[in-house]
Amino acid sequence: MAEATSVDTGQPPVRDGTPSQGMPGATRAPVTRGRTTIADGVVEKVAAMAARETPGIYALGGGTRSMGSVRGMVPGGRTSATRGVNVEVGERQTAIDLTLVTEYGLSIAEAAAEARENVIAAVERMTGLEVVEVNIAVTDVHLPDEENEEAAVGRVH
Template structure:
């Protein structure tokens, strides 16, 4: 579930190069997003679900990374807990993902697009219906 324009992020320093694989950026984004209050879980689609059924925790589930030379765009798909204010949760996800990636990699995050793909209902919803 990863789309990149480079096979890795590479930066040169006096002592050599540092390479950061896109999967690392996905994991950072996935952890940051999943730690936001109101996020029920990340939605990774078929491949993400298959990996988890095989017994491996997929920390990059629901994250797509689009790398430029020194910047990135991140798409995050989440399911929000019922009763949460979706715009607030989405803004917190954007903030946490951007800061997490920038702090750990030095890469500029130009966009964090949050896709709310569902709502998690923990208890049955009672409907007010008049019976005739």
């Protein structure tokens, strides 16, 4: 059987997960070589985006007639990207509370269930945290004719 020979290529040694002499820590898995923490705001943003991408979800946060929607119309006012999302983040798990406005005419239960599935999948995939629960409060239903009313309210006379 032929023996492997070592050739100096001038390149640093490749770490393929196999133990190697002279490489400190080469036998330790990368996950044991430090700690990753994920801020609440990161989980909130991921959850908010996943919920907004769900068909049948009109908005996050209170109803469209709430002060939050008026704040977005005031010059210099901004609505928060995570309005309507609250999270508790632990070392390995997270719990999420969502406040939603659904579209009129669709099943609220189905829209909420789909939003829950989307949020769980996105948060677990992107953060590695286990989502232990997603509580959803539907606080309003968006009616098709409300868009005309909202536009009239936002108009300067």
